[in-house]
Amino acid sequence: MERRKFVGRSALLSLGSLLGAEIVFGNRLPEGLSLLGLQDPDPFALFDKDPEMVVLNSRPWNMEAQAHLLDDPVTPNKYMFIRNNGLIPEKPDPTKWQLTIDGEAARQVKSYSLEDLKKKFRPHTYRLTLECGGNGRSEFNPPASGNQWTVGAVSCASWTGVRLRDLLEDAGYTTNAVYIGYHAADRHLSGDPGKEPISRGVPMEKALQDETLVAYQMNGKDIPMAHGYPLRLVAGGWPASASGKWITRLSIRDRVHDGAKMTGDSYRVPCEPVAPGTKVADSDMCIIESMPVKSLITYPKTGATLPLGSSLPFRGHAWAGELRVARVKYSIDFGSTWEDCSLEAPANRLAWQRFSGEVRFPQKGYYELWARAEDSEGKAQPMVLPGWNPKGYLNNACHRIALKIT
Numbered sequence: 001m002e003r004r005k006f007v008g009r010s011a012l013l014s015l016g017s018l019l020g021a022e023i024v025f026g027n028r029l030p031e032g033l034s035l036l037g038l039q040d041p042d043p044f045a046l047f048d049k050d051p052e053m054v055v056l057n058s059r060p061w062n063m064e065a066q067a068h069l070l071d072d073p074v075t076p077n078k079y080m081f082i083r084n085n086g087l088i089p090e091k092p093d094p095t096k097w098q099l100t101i102d103g104e105a106a107r108q109v110k111s112y113s114l115e116d117l118k119k120k121f122r123p124h125t126y127r128l129t130l131e132c133g134g135n136g137r138s139e140f141n142p143p144a145s146g147n148q149w150t151v152g153a154v155s156c157a158s159w160t161g162v163r164l165r166d167l168l169e170d171a172g173y174t175t176n177a178v179y180i181g182y183h184a185a186d187r188h189l190s191g192d193p194g195k196e197p198i199s200r201g202v203p204m205e206k207a208l209q210d211e212t213l214v215a216y217q218m219n220g221k222d223i224p225m226a227h228g229y230p231l232r233l234v235a236g237g238w239p240a241s242a243s244g245k246w247i248t249r250l251s252i253r254d255r256v257h258d259g260a261k262m263t264g265d266s267y268r269v270p271c272e273p274v275a276p277g278t279k280v281a282d283s284d285m286c287i288i289e290s291m292p293v294k295s296l297i298t299y300p301k302t303g304a305t306l307p308l309g310s311s312l313p314f315r316g317h318a319w320a321g322e323l324r325v326a327r328v329k330y331s332i333d334f335g336s337t338w339e340d341c342s343l344e345a346p347a348n349r350l351a352w353q354r355f356s357g358e359v360r361f362p363q364k365g366y367y368e369l370w371a372r373a374e375d376s377e378g379k380a381q382p383m384v385l386p387g388w389n390p391k392g393y394l395n396n397a398c399h400r401i402a403l404k405i406t
């Protein structure tokens, strides 16, 4: 007969800290029994999110915005999507946090405390667009597995921190440096401490850009726990999976980083377009780098009704990975004719750009407002789902909203 097992002391302490109370009689808690108090916590209260946010998964937590929630030029925490591959770490003691630089192409192994990062290096602030590579996946056909993001896995917050370049120069690296790989404090869903949920990063060229940050603030405050407190990498314009949260180690690699979710179908797409459903050889898959041009109508909310005769002001944001958005057009006749929107310059490189317009409708009835952005190299958003790929990445099809004129 197997002896009954009980939950260990350190696990009890961490369960207790999640509950915010000591578990009296915890030493009698059988292993494998989940505590009622820990089930179905209210994610909106837990993460300080607006109740209009949409939860896609609770293990791990994944949550997206709706288009109309993303109207602010700088996305506040309450409307910022959450994408986790593993379990959010418990809130750490910031005075004990260390970021270690190592790797084959590092001149030395060097660790920095948060204090070091804040004191030794000049802070920089940028607004940076972060879009999940899988944003728009829900439209894929044949369907792609993974979180069924609609349009809301994108944000443009203001990030403050140290330039990754300054940090790499301080630690020193050799000429054979190829890639920066991040390692973080979140835990694998299996509970196996030897497995990382995700360990990605960026090539040296991206790492050395002015806007690539090791950030300790979001929107002027400590980064919220779900978004990487106390330290995260932010590489705007790239799939947000490159922007590691809760980072503890950055490895200067002498090869393309080969951490968790860098290989196979993860965050990679066929290098050349393929027919839907095609089996693609591993060697024909390429890592996603700059994200494609895209736009979102953030006002009005889809389904809005307005009286005939009044003109409708509308607006949204457009972004184009590493590039600038050159123009945004709109259509109210299902794409037969297009008119120019006005378009603002970005607050800085890699920040999304505000577009707006005003439209009159010829008669009562149902309409759709479509927006289509074009990047500085002349590439425009497709009207329908672009190139199929096994994991449903990079859907940058035009955004549409429904309107009723009465």
Ligand SMILES: Nc1nc2c(c(=O)[nH]1)N[C@H]1C(S)=C(S)[C@@H](COP(=O)(O)O)O[C@H]1N2
Pocket: 080, 081, 082, 083, 084, 085, 086, 131, 132, 133, 155, 184, 185, 186, 197, 198, 226, 227, 228, 239, 240, 241, 242, 243, 244, 245, 246, 247
């Ligand atoms: N350590 C760690 N970093 C991570 C992830 C993660 O699961 N663990 N998810 C990545 C992915 S896939 C995305 S889209 C972004 C999401 O960032 P956000 O939750 O702050 O919006 O974080 C990236 N960084």
Ligand SMILES: [Mo]
Pocket: 083, 131, 132, 133, 134, 239, 240, 241
């Ligand atoms: Mo992602």
